[in-house]
Each structure stands twice: as C-alpha cells, then as structure tokens.
Amino acid sequence: MTYDSAVHPAPSGHDHIFLGDNHERNERRTWFVIVLTATMMVAEIAAGTVFGSMALVADGWHMSTHAAAMLIAALAYLFARKNARNPRFTFGTGKLGDLAAFASAVILALIALLIGWESFLRLASPVPISFPQAISVAVIGLAVNLVCAWLLRDDPSHHGHGHHHDHDQPHHNDRHHAHGRDNNLRAAYLHVLADALTSVLAIVALLAAGVYGWLWLDPAMGIVGALVIARWSWGLIHAAGGVLVDYVPADEDLPEEIRSAIEVEGDIIIDLHVWQLGPGHHGAIVSVVSDNPKAPSLYRAKLAHIHDLSHVTVEVEASA
Missing domain, CATH: 3.30.70.1350 (Cation efflux protein, cytoplasmic domain)
Incomplete structure (x- = not known):
C-alpha cells in the first residue's frame, strides 16, 4: 500500500508551494535595499567623478558588486513566486532561493579575494590618503549599510502561516509550522554586512592612521575584513550547497x-x-x-x- 501526495492528491486537491513563511515580505525588502544601494552607488560614483575623488569612485563600484549580488536574490524571489504553481517544478520552487544563495556566496568569496588582493598591493605600496574625505565616505556607507541590514534581518517573531497546502498532509492545519532558514535572505544580508564590516574597519584604520600616521593599518584592516568575509562566504556555500544536494545536517533531528x-x-x-x-x-x-x-x-x-x-x-x- 502506498500513498504519494504528489501522485494521488486528496479530494480537496493540493499544490506544491514550499516557499518560506515571509517570502513576499523578504522579496519587497530586498528590492528596496537594492534601490537604496544603487542610489548610493550612483551618488558616490558621480560625486567622485565631479570632485576627482578616487575613494568615492572606488567605494561606489564596490557597492555595485553587492547590488548585483542582491539582484540575484531579488530575481530568485520573483521567479520562485511567479512559478510556485508551475507543474514542471515537481517539488515546487522552494529551492530556488538556495540556488541564488549559492551563487551569491561565490560572488561574496570573489569580493573577499579582490579586497584581500587590493589590500596586499596597498600594503606593499602605500598610497596617499585624504583622511577627512575617506572617513566621511566610510561613515555614510556604514549608515546606509546599517539601514539595509535592519531591513534584511531575519526576525523569527514575524514568521506566521506561510504554508499553502490544502490536502491532508501531516501538518496542514491551523498550526504554526517551524521556521526554516531562508538562505536567499541570508545571502543578501551577508552582502550588506560585508559592506558594513569594511566601513567599520576603514573608519577605525583611517582614524588611527590620521592620528598616529600608521598608513599600513588601512590595508591591514582590509586583509582582516577579507578573511572575515571569506569565512561568511564559506558558511553560506556550505549551507546552501547542502540543501541543493539534499544533504541532511548533523543537527537535523x-x-x-x-x-x-x-x-x-x-x-x-x-x-x-x-x-x-x-x-x-x-x-x-x-x-x-x-x-x-x-x-x-x-x-x-x-x-x-x-x-x-x-x-x-x-x-x-x-x-x-
């Protein structure tokens, strides 16, 4: 005797919508963060070009890589929602977020590599720094990133009835079902957090360099930031990749x-x-x-x- 909910649906009918509880909320917030980041990016590149500041231009293009990575997350949310009832996706589109998260994690790793390499070059060949201007850019960037991080935080208290099944499956009733980690949202959050980390480290390094003349501290902090971002990237690759290959974590009971x-x-x-x-x-x-x-x-x-x-x-x- 066999019961297969995908082959023999209950009389009430059923679908295969396995999206996260706050899928649409997370999608809206990701798009808003992209707009905020892209606006800041354009402003920095334009101001840097007009005022001849390479620090502004460089930070603007750096933000563009994170905006592009967050665009992957937003498009994954959109595609998963639009195709949630597409029968071609045998088990729904719930894993598309993990696919996007895996791609974003790879981009995050490349960003860490680029930051580390550029910091190493500057450590070997220090360049003059305009401290007031560089610090102001870092502070503005940090403020924007903190707002974005607040928008992208994954708050368990907001998780509710996100389940869409109608058939007689184990928990298809009015009970709350457990919250699962949204790796797609986590990927967008880590990109914003990476930007915030680099801003904090830059502010500390620039202040110390301005007061004590430690020019080497700025690129040294860049290397530290690159190592931390690489660690975050590996954690996300491991988590999202595990979902994609149907790996059951050791702590999954x-x-x-x-x-x-x-x-x-x-x-x-x-x-x-x-x-x-x-x-x-x-x-x-x-x-x-x-x-x-x-x-x-x-x-x-x-x-x-x-x-x-x-x-x-x-x-x-x-x-x-």
Whole structure:
C-alpha cells in the first residue's frame, strides 16, 4: 500500500508551494535595499567623478558588486513566486532561493579575494590618503549599510502561516509550522554586512592612521575584513550547497523524529529519505514493514506533530 501526495492528491486537491513563511515580505525588502544601494552607488560614483575623488569612485563600484549580488536574490524571489504553481517544478520552487544563495556566496568569496588582493598591493605600496574625505565616505556607507541590514534581518517573531497546502498532509492545519532558514535572505544580508564590516574597519584604520600616521593599518584592516568575509562566504556555500544536494545536517533531528513516531508496535522503517523542499518545508519517503500492516493514512497521522514535514510518501509492506 502506498500513498504519494504528489501522485494521488486528496479530494480537496493540493499544490506544491514550499516557499518560506515571509517570502513576499523578504522579496519587497530586498528590492528596496537594492534601490537604496544603487542610489548610493550612483551618488558616490558621480560625486567622485565631479570632485576627482578616487575613494568615492572606488567605494561606489564596490557597492555595485553587492547590488548585483542582491539582484540575484531579488530575481530568485520573483521567479520562485511567479512559478510556485508551475507543474514542471515537481517539488515546487522552494529551492530556488538556495540556488541564488549559492551563487551569491561565490560572488561574496570573489569580493573577499579582490579586497584581500587590493589590500596586499596597498600594503606593499602605500598610497596617499585624504583622511577627512575617506572617513566621511566610510561613515555614510556604514549608515546606509546599517539601514539595509535592519531591513534584511531575519526576525523569527514575524514568521506566521506561510504554508499553502490544502490536502491532508501531516501538518496542514491551523498550526504554526517551524521556521526554516531562508538562505536567499541570508545571502543578501551577508552582502550588506560585508559592506558594513569594511566601513567599520576603514573608519577605525583611517582614524588611527590620521592620528598616529600608521598608513599600513588601512590595508591591514582590509586583509582582516577579507578573511572575515571569506569565512561568511564559506558558511553560506556550505549551507546552501547542502540543501541543493539534499544533504541532511548533523543537527537535523527530523529522521529521528520520524523513526520514533513510526517504529512502534512492530512497525519498522526499512527505507527513509528526508530532504528540504524550501525554507521550513521538508519532504519524506517512508517505507514501512510490519507484521500487522495498517493503512498509510494511519502512519501519516502519526507524523502530524512534525511541523516541518510538508510532503510525505508512505509505502507499507507486510513482513515476509
């Protein structure tokens, strides 16, 4: 006996929308941050060109790389929402955010590499610095980045009923389901945070260099910032890449929850597959062998308390 929610939908019908709880809110905020960043970018490049400031021009083009990376996140939100009901996406479009996050993480790693390389060159060959102007640019950039970071923060208290299923799956009722990390939002947030970090380090270095004449501190702080950004990038690559290849993290207890709920009264799970469908949504294929096999609906009922479980296929066989 087998129940597959994708092949045999319940009478009420069902879809495969596995987007995050605050998908549309996150999409709107990402677009707003892009507009804010792009405006600041254009202003810095224009002002730098008019006033002959390479510091302004360089910071403007640096912001453009982050704006481009955040555009990837925004377009992923848009595409996932527009195609949420597209039957060509067998398990929905929930993973598109992780695909975008992976691409953004790679861009973040390249930005860290470029910052590190430029800092190394300046450490080897120091250049004159216009301290008042450079500090003012860094302060303005920091203020913009702090506003953007506030907009892109992932606040668990705002997570609510983002689930769109209508069929009799384990948690398709009025209960809150657990919040899953939105790696796409995390990618945009890290790009803004990287900009903020470089601004903070630049302010500290420029103030110290201006007071004590330590010109080497500015590029040294750049190298420190590059290493920190590279570390963030690796963490995001690991998290988003794991979702893309259906890797179950060591701290994920969903398989154990399923086994503890099913393996009672002589029922044994002989095959179990669990994977992430989108932020806060997981799918599972459960093969059960029993001396006293029951209807698949009874096994699904045993999984009703697992809020992260959004799509289940249950196969039941009698013991040989």
